[in-house]
Amino acid sequence: MLFLLKYLRGGCALALVALTLPALTEAATFPTSLAIIKSVGLKVGVQVDGQGVKSPAVVGANTDFTIIWSTAPNTALGCVGNFAEGPLPPSGSAVGSITASRSFVITCYGRGAAQTATLQVNVGVADLVVSSFSATGLKSAKGQRGSYLAGPYTLKASIRNAGKLKIGVPFRVKYLESADGQGNWISISEKTILAMPGAVTITLDPLLRQGNAGVGARYYQVCLDTENKVSEAKEDNNCSRVLGPYSFVAVP
Amino acid sequence: MSTSVSFFRTSALAVAAMMFVFPALASADTAEDFGSIPSSPAGKVTLSVQMGTAVSKGNVVNVPAGTPITLVWTVPTGWKGCWSNWQSAAITASGSLRGNIPAGQARRAFILTCFGVGQSQTVALTVNVVKPDLTVSSFTGSATAVGPTPAVPAVPANPNANPPVEARRAIPAKSNKGLYYAGTPGTGAASGGIVLKATAKNSGKTPAASGGFVFAKYEWAQTTTPTKAGTSWQLLKEGFIDTPIAPNKTGVVDEYSHAATPGGPYYFRITLDSTGVVNEAKEDNNMRIIGPYTFVAR
Numbered sequence: 001m002l003f004l005l006k007y008l009r010g011g012c013a014l015a016l017v018a019l020t021l022p023a024l025t026e027a028a029t030f031p032t033s034l035a036i037i038k039s040v041g042l043k044v045g046v047q048v049d050g051q052g053v054k055s056p057a058v059v060g061a062n063t064d065f066t067i068i069w070s071t072a073p074n075t076a077l078g079c080v081g082n083f084a085e086g087p088l089p090p091s092g093s094a095v096g097s098i099t100a101s102r103s104f105v106i107t108c109y110g111r112g113a114a115q116t117a118t119l120q121v122n123v124g125v126a127d128l129v130v131s132s133f134s135a136t137g138l139k140s141a142k143g144q145r146g147s148y149l150a151g152p153y154t155l156k157a158s159i160r161n162a163g164k165l166k167i168g169v170p171f172r173v174k175y176l177e178s179a180d181g182q183g184n185w186i187s188i189s190e191k192t193i194l195a196m197p198g199a200v201t202i203t204l205d206p207l208l209r210q211g212n213a214g215v216g217a218r219y220y221q222v223c224l225d226t227e228n229k230v231s232e233a234k235e236d237n238n239c240s241r242v243l244g245p246y247s248f249v250a251v252p
Numbered sequence: 253m254s255t256s257v258s259f260f261r262t263s264a265l266a267v268a269a270m271m272f273v274f275p276a277l278a279s280a281d282t283a284e285d286f287g288s289i290p291s292s293p294a295g296k297v298t299l300s301v302q303m304g305t306a307v308s309k310g311n312v313v314n315v316p317a318g319t320p321i322t323l324v325w326t327v328p329t330g331w332k333g334c335w336s337n338w339q340s341a342a343i344t345a346s347g348s349l350r351g352n353i354p355a356g357q358a359r360r361a362f363i364l365t366c367f368g369v370g371q372s373q374t375v376a377l378t379v380n381v382v383k384p385d386l387t388v389s390s391f392t393g394s395a396t397a398v399g400p401t402p403a404v405p406a407v408p409a410n411p412n413a414n415p416p417v418e419a420r421r422a423i424p425a426k427s428n429k430g431l432y433y434a435g436t437p438g439t440g441a442a443s444g445g446i447v448l449k450a451t452a453k454n455s456g457k458t459p460a461a462s463g464g465f466v467f468a469k470y471e472w473a474q475t476t477t478p479t480k481a482g483t484s485w486q487l488l489k490e491g492f493i494d495t496p497i498a499p500n501k502t503g504v505v506d507e508y509s510h511a512a513t514p515g516g517p518y519y520f521r522i523t524l525d526s527t528g529v530v531n532e533a534k535e536d537n538n539m540r541i542i543g544p545y546t547f548v549a550r
Contacts, residue, residue, distance in 0.1 A: 027320035027351050028350075028351050028352070029352045029353075029354050030338055030349075030351040030353060030354065030360065031338065033360070034337045034340060035337075036337050036363050067286075077335060077342075080332050080367060080369050081289070081369065082287075082291055083287050083288070083289065084286070084289070085287055085289060096285045097285055102288075105369060105370040107367050107368065107369060107371065107372050109335060109365055109372060110365065111335040111336070111337060111363070112335075112363050112365055113365060113374055114365050114372030116372060
């Protein structure tokens with residue numbers, strides 16, 4: 001029994017030696033070199049509502065967007081990123097949201113090369129404003145301040161998304177008319193804007209009006225997002241200044 | 253209850269297995285807030301070859317043929333892993349691997365690409381399989397040359413002399429080139445023969461060592477047209493070379509004193525590594541022939 005114990009101890013010692021001194025065991029032959037790649041072609045982009053966004057991308061806070069990455073075929077074995085735990089496939093996408101601007105880093109690797117791409121995604125907001133609003137074609141009646149000769153005139157307006165975030169939801173734009181410029185505004189023309197990139201100005205279709213003599217004064221205003229569909233940085237700057245009063249007299 | 257638990261367990265295991273096998277597929281394309289994984293710190297990937305206690309420097313290593321090497325690599329802390337050209341599976345941490353370069357392969361490149369979040373580095377190490385190359389640096393035969401026969405001036409006829417002198421023609425000096433005195437090498441007046449000396453140079457990139465003695469042999473042949481292979485060479489002596497010979501260094505071959513009998517012409521040949529124990533880059537440059545030597549009695 002004692003001998004067996006010693007034998008077993010000896011076996012353990014041998015195993016320990018073999019474990020700690022692997023170099024003493026016979027060396028195997030290195031296998032044939034595996035194929036390597038020279039580079040990993042990596043592309044990364046952002047999609048919001050299924051559409052690509054120019055870099056640097058601007059997204060809304062807590063609004064889902066998609067990070068899409070792809071590598072050249074047969075180059076990368078996988079990727080790691082700072083936005084997901086664990087390995088990522090060589091090409092794929094991930095959906096999520098952010099509350100503050102950040103960079104997305106992805107490193108895709110192969111046997112012999114790797115590539116890192118960084119994508120800055122900023123949290124932005126939209127802000128609709130009426131950048132210009134005017135009436136043209138009015139002919140002043142001599143000696144009568146605020147009165148114009150009866151005839152056609154045109155209301156022109158342009159609107160701007162003063163924020164950097166693209167507006168992806170449809171919103172309505174209205175030309176409004178009022179008799180006193182204080183209230184009782186009536187929509188005289190409406191238009192739906194389907195989408196509007198950030199920092200972009202759109203000129204609205206001119207609105208032709210007819211000034212008739214003997215009719216009371218008129219006031220005009222343009223208001224945006226009248227149904228409050230767009231989340232904006234400022235919600236109290238969606239209407240233009242008030243034009244008017246416009247009164248008309250008969251052409252002499 | 254147990255059925256539902258079992259079902260739940262089975263389902264959970266299946267989902268877990270799916271996430272394990274396809275973690276990326278499981279995490280991608282799902283609506284969730286993006287994670288915020290710290291970028292891996294900057295670091296340096298190293299790949300070197302260890303032979304014994306020596307560790308290679310640089311990206312080119314000369315390794316003697318047939319010598320096992322140990323590849324040693326380090327992966328910076330916080331990096332995710334590596335891919336190499338020597339094993340199909342991913343490498344997950346610093347480590348080492350011992351192995352041989354396959355026989356007949358003169359060069360092997362080892363390439364390692366390591367990566368982390370925002371970090372990657374590829375390192376390459378070329379292992380040149382090098383061999384020694386023994387060449388004859390010098391091979392000399394020290395023999396006592398027969399000096400030139402001096403010229404004899406002409407003698408005019410002189411019939412009036414007593415006794416009368418007949419005219420003799422002048423005899424020009426004779427070089428006796430290639431003639432040496434036979435005998436036994438030494439310092440005495442009757443010494444002769446030849447002392448053969450040679451040095452071997454290692455023109456290769458690794459020491460010429462066999463693990464034992466490296467032999468060299470002196471031979472001779474009586475011929476007028478010696479060739480390295482086609483002549484019937486006769487062994488004079490087989491001795492040792494001072495080894496190991498470091499690259500670009502020389503080693504002395506045991507000298508041999510040959511007691512020569514009259515005759516010739518003789519040629520002498522030195523053959524390094526005559527027993528073929530040194531695995532050399534070139535095996536056909538181990539010989540040199542000197543001569544001719546014709547030995548004459550004093």
